[in-house]
Amino acid sequence: MTLQGKRILLIISGGIAAYKSLDLIRRLRERGASVRPVMTAGAQAFVTPLAVGALAADKVFTELFSREDEQDVGHIRLARDCDLVVIAPATADLMAKMANGLADDLASTILLATDKPVLVAPAMNPKMWSHPATRRNHATLLADGIRFIGPASGEMAESGEKGEGRMAEPLEIAAAVEALLDTGPKPLTGRKAIVTSGPTHEPIDPVRYIANRSSGKQGHAIAGELAWLGADVTLVSGPVTIPDPKGVTVVRVERAEEMRDAVLAALPADIAVMVAAVADWRVASASGNKIKKKPGEAPPPLLLTENPDILKTVGHHPKRPKLVVGFAAETQDVAENGRSKLERKGADYIIANDVSPHTGIMGGDRNTVKVIGKSGDEDWPDMDKQAVAERLARLIASHFP
Numbered sequence: 001m002t003l004q005g006k007r008i009l010l011i012i013s014g015g016i017a018a019y020k021s022l023d024l025i026r027r028l029r030e031r032g033a034s035v036r037p038v039m040t041a042g043a044q045a046f047v048t049p050l051a052v053g054a055l056a057a058d059k060v061f062t063e064l065f066s067r068e069d070e071q072d073v074g075h076i077r078l079a080r081d082c083d084l085v086v087i088a089p090a091t092a093d094l095m096a097k098m099a100n101g102l103a104d105d106l107a108s109t110i111l112l113a114t115d116k117p118v119l120v121a122p123a124m125n126p127k128m129w130s131h132p133a134t135r136r137n138h139a140t141l142l143a144d145g146i147r148f149i150g151p152a153s154g155e156m157a158e159s160g161e162k163g164e165g166r167m168a169e170p171l172e173i174a175a176a177v178e179a180l181l182d183t184g185p186k187p188l189t190g191r192k193a194i195v196t197s198g199p200t201h202e203p204i205d206p207v208r209y210i211a212n213r214s215s216g217k218q219g220h221a222i223a224g225e226l227a228w229l230g231a232d233v234t235l236v237s238g239p240v241t242i243p244d245p246k247g248v249t250v251v252r253v254e255r256a257e258e259m260r261d262a263v264l265a266a267l268p269a270d271i272a273v274m275v276a277a278v279a280d281w282r283v284a285s286a287s288g289n290k291i292k293k294k295p296g297e298a299p300p301p302l303l304l305t306e307n308p309d310i311l312k313t314v315g316h317h318p319k320r321p322k323l324v325v326g327f328a329a330e331t332q333d334v335a336e337n338g339r340s341k342l343e344r345k346g347a348d349y350i351i352a353n354d355v356s357p358h359t360g361i362m363g364g365d366r367n368t369v370k371v372i373g374k375s376g377d378e379d380w381p382d383m384d385k386q387a388v389a390e391r392l393a394r395l396i397a398s399h400f401p
């Protein structure tokens with residue numbers, strides 16, 4: 001009963017996936033939550049308030065201008081008397097209203113009036129989801145702190161079209177509710193994890209450096225997910241411009257040597273996930289002063305020397321963590337290079353990805369990875385980096401029963 005005593009306000013809007021919200025109500029209630037349903041006019045064209053109310057064992061709210069419910073400004077009460085607002089399915093229309101602060105029916109008015117966390121499970125045709133207007137609304141809602149679960153890729157119920165837009169499954173939504181309310185299982189409680197993230201900056205002189213395109217998005221998301229699952233996480237981060245993940249200790253470094261020292265200082269640990277794009281080389285002797293451009297002289301040569309291999313150091317260290325995971329950014333022969341790294345670096349898993357420019361992975365929001373383990377490879381579908389982080393954190397947790 002992970003959601004015992006939790007009050008969920010479930011807003012159902014007018015999409016074909018509304019039939020799945022009936023199952024969602026059951027899933028939430030069997031975890032101990034109470035579910036108060038609100039339906040848009042559109043939702044009532046797909047499922048009846050009778051079915052929704054019977055499964056929720058509660059009154060279904062549908063009208064803003066209701067004589068009975070608004071005597072005490074019922075929409076404000078609905079917006080506040082809950083622990084979490086869930087919208088499943090969320091139509092493109094309702095997302096557009098939310099993003100723009102519209103409040104012309106009960107659901108949208110509650111969404112504008114609530115001070116509770118909001119979890120959105122979008123469901124729509126792939127063309128609607130990829131439309132620039134929906135992209136803008138999604139970005140606005142994310143920036144407003146609204147949480148999303150899905151949509152997934154797959155076949156659409158009504159048109160047979162394929163693509164991103166399918167509502168997340170009720171079980172996934174229930175798990176996201178547990179995660180948001182922080183009531184889910186914490187399999188990594190008592191475990192210590194070290195995660196590296198971001199690029200390194202290798203100085204040429206006091207103002208110039210060699211870097212790479214890593215944003216830190218993947219490593220930071222993994223650190224955050226391990227912390228969600230209860231781990232005590234030290235995130236050793238190169239220079240990035242994204243916010244720190246919640247609940248982790250962040251150690252900021254610039255150079256690969258500093259990153260190695262910070263990682264070794266954080267040992268012993270149970271888990272090491274080396275995600276940072278550590279520069280392979282640094283300038284052999286960085287200049288203490290700014291190198292001056294001299295008229296008529298040839299550009300200065302840059303002599304490079306090898307940086308420490310942090311993953312290999314950790315993988316063969318006397319205090320090696322029980323589970324060592326490395327990332328391998330490749331542009332060629334992703335699987336072969338990944339597998340040979342597994343052996344050489346003493347890792348339990350290599351998460352290999354193709355970072356060729358056409359993939360947009362380096363610095364982007366999505367990732368397509370191959371998980372190379374001792375007993376075989378697994379191709380994960382294209383997902384956003386947060387979803388990769390969630391799945392990887394669950395895989396890691398499965399090693400700590």
Ligand SMILES: Cc1cc2nc3c(=O)[nH]c(=O)nc-3n(C[C@H](O)[C@H](O)[C@H](O)COP(=O)(O)O)c2cc1C
Pocket residue numbers: 012013014015016017040041042043090091092093094123124125128158
């Ligand atoms: C058969 C049918 C299926 C629909 N499925 C969806 C859907 O999956 N997602 C969506 O965003 N809109 C869908 N629509 C369009 C919405 O119902 C429409 O935009 C409506 O105005 C949404 O109202 P609401 O957001 O107030 O519920 C569908 C419409 C029809 C007629």
